[in-house]
Amino acid sequence: MAEPVIGATLIELRNVSKRFGGTQALDNVSLEVRAGEIHAFVGENGAGKSTLGKVIAGIYAADQGEVLVDDVSVERWNPALAQRHGVAMIAQELALVPDLTVAQNVFLGAEEQRFGFERRNLSERLLALDAEVGFGLDPRAKVRELRIADQQKVEILRSLARDARVIVMDEPTSSLAAKEMAQLEALMRTLRDRGCCVVYVSHFLDSVLSVADRITVMRDGRRVSTVATSEVTKHELVTAMLGRELDGAYPERPPAPDRTAAPLLRVGNARTSTGVEGMSFEVRPGEIVGLLGLVGSGRTECLRAVFGVDELSGGEVVYRGVDWARKRPRDSIAAGLIFVSEDRHRDGLVLERSVRENIALASLGKRAAAGVISTRAEKSVALGFASALQMRPLDIELPVGWFSGGNQQKALLSKALAADPKVIILDEPTRGVDVGAKRTIYELIVRLAQEGIGVVLISSEHEEIMELAHRAYLVSEGRTFGEIVPEETTVEKVLFQLFNVTPNEEPAA
Ligand SMILES: Nc1ncnc2c1ncn2[C@@H]1O[C@H](COP(=O)(O)OP(=O)(O)OP(=O)(O)O)[C@@H](O)[C@H]1O
Ligand SMILES: [Mg+2]
Structure with missing residues (x-):
């Protein structure tokens, strides 16, 4: 791998399209990511940000279009090729092995380990790597036992261990505390200054505006714009994302309830x-x-x-x-007494089952008792909640795993509401x-x-x-x-x- 030249195009997508069943996740997207930049992707839930990241990382093959690496078109771009070219992705839905330790997860499949080097020193290597970023993870802790925020840090260390020069971070900050978020932003800047490209997918627009060099706005699978951060305001970003003006961030607080109740x-x-x-x-x-x-x-x-x-x-x-x-x-x-967990996969949703089935699972006991279980009833209940929350696509027969991250969150809320x-x-x-x-x-x-x-x-x-x-x-x-x-x-x-x-x-x- 050559030393990166700041500003050089590392990965370019030309006219990339990707379909999932009836959904056009990416529609003729062209885009380049460059050495020495933090490039943010923003857009509504389901806009295609994760899909775009996954095409860059070779996880999804495009149906149409080209992927160019260092200006050369690459056939059959895939995760192994991507890794060889220094492209790594920290997925929105974490992909760690729960029963392995932090150190094992970080170095799993990384080059040296494959050749059996330094096996016993995994913990030391982990501590050295961690020292660079200051996460303070315990190398021997089982990933299963970590909080989501810490699992996310493990994912980040994983990509650092691979010496990646393009790192796609898909909502890496979504479960971090303010202090950890600042650490991660500092880390992104360090990586950028070393000549890496950090692709930063996030709904935290303030963070995006403070850390990114360029911002790409996605809407309905299309690239709406790519702009230098210095040339855009938050208001312009939101409007470009939504395709309309947002009417205030918060609704009015409801009247305070009776304090004597x-x-x-x-x-x-x-x-x-x-x-x-x-x-x-x-x-x-x-x-x-x-x-x-x-x-x-x-x-x-x-x-x-x-x-x-x-x-x-x-x-x-x-x-x-x-x-x-x-x-x-x-x-x-x-x-x-209903609990909507922060960990939608571990405690919340069965990914292989449809939205309707997931919602039905929650309300099963109650409606079985009432003797009115029927698929039709299930359907109308599920559809009611899903449309109230504006799930997209509004198709409750699709497996939950097919929905974008934010839309899965809406499915989880629908499920809770159905439990009355x-x-x-x-x-x-x-x-x-x-x-x-x-x-x-x-x-x-x-x-x-x-x-x-x-x-x-x-x-x-x-x-x-x-x-x-x-x-x-x-x-x-x-x-x-x-x-x-x-x-x-x-x-x-x-x-x-x-x-x-x-x-x-x-x-x-
Ligand atoms: N594996 C898949 N199978 C079927 N449909 C998918 C799959 N992955 C994504 N999609 C669909 O493609 C569209 C784009 O999804 P994507 O995950 O890229 O959105 P996103 O911009 O990352 O949204 P979010 O902000 O909610 O994470 C969505 O409509 C989604 O339902
Ligand atoms: Mg996403």
Whole structure:
């Protein structure tokens, strides 16, 4: 591999098209990515960003068009060829081997290991590589046991271990905390300065605008534009993505519920072996309650225990007046206590099954009891939710795995709604979702509250909680330590409170 010349075209696509069944995922796209640039792809859910990344990385073969590497057209571009030419992809849906360690995953299939070199030194090599980027991963930890954010870091190290010169990062920051996001942006800049091309697919437009050199906007499989970041505003980007103006990011917060009403769910001093050290909160009918904390502060762990996935080791959970401390997820679902996981694949969706079947699975118990199970009923229920959330394509018979990342998120939400929640726990509900669809999900949250449902919201985008929640609890190191009314404070004040009590965490620059 020659030393990269800054600005040289590394990979060029000419008139590339790609179809999946009835969907034209890419429609005659031409594009080049260059040495020494961070090139962002933005666009709505289903616009074709991941597909484009996968064509660059050889994972998908184009139906039509050409792939040129260093200005030479390459026949039958595939992952092995791509790897040989230094192209790597960090996929949106992570592809790690759960039962192997961090170090094993990072070096799996990398050149030296194939020849049996340095096998025993995997951990040391991992630490050396990690030191360059400062992730601080434990080389011997099993990937299965890592949080998504850490799994994402493993993927990033994997591509670094391969000395890639084109690295496609498909939503690499979607589950990272602010500080980690800043680290990743720094890493992207380092890679760029070394002459690599980083393709950065993201829905975080602020991050894109701060880090990218050029931005390609995709819409309905077409490349709408490619512009220098210095020449575009956020407003222009959003309009180009959506093909229309966005009417405000947030809907109006619903009126605060009756504060004297009995809580639907009350959690008192909950503890678990997974790092919850004393969390207390409650939610009333029609109330949106946020848990504000950093990634890893124990919010997810606590709610998993409330729902019954993990066990409580102490404290109490009372749901609609009933002791809920020993309940299983099955009990919770049947009683309308619904948890929408941040990990849509592990805890949420069966990828091979259709959207309709996935939705039916959630509501099965209830409607079986009512004796009205029929495919037709299933269909209309599923279609109702899917269209309310503007799933695209709006075809509920397609397997979930065929949908883009953001549309899978909508399927997961539809599934939760079909279970007829009384209390709904939403863990990062807008992860990977485009700006237009985010607004749809916010409207949904508001509507749920207006219908008297209790909503518990976790989001690493603190603004979401600040704009939607009636009340929020501050969480750090497995404990709730304060309560705020978002309407009466500012996100800056809250962040200060959050960071102030965790001396080892500093606010991101
Ligand atoms: N393996 C597949 N099988 C069938 N259809 C697919 C497949 N991959 C993508 N598609 C379809 O191609 C279109 C483009 O999907 P793609 O994943 O590229 O979108 P995206 O821009 O990455 O969206 P998101 O922001 O939601 O991740 C979508 O309509 C999707 O349903
Ligand atoms: Mg995608």
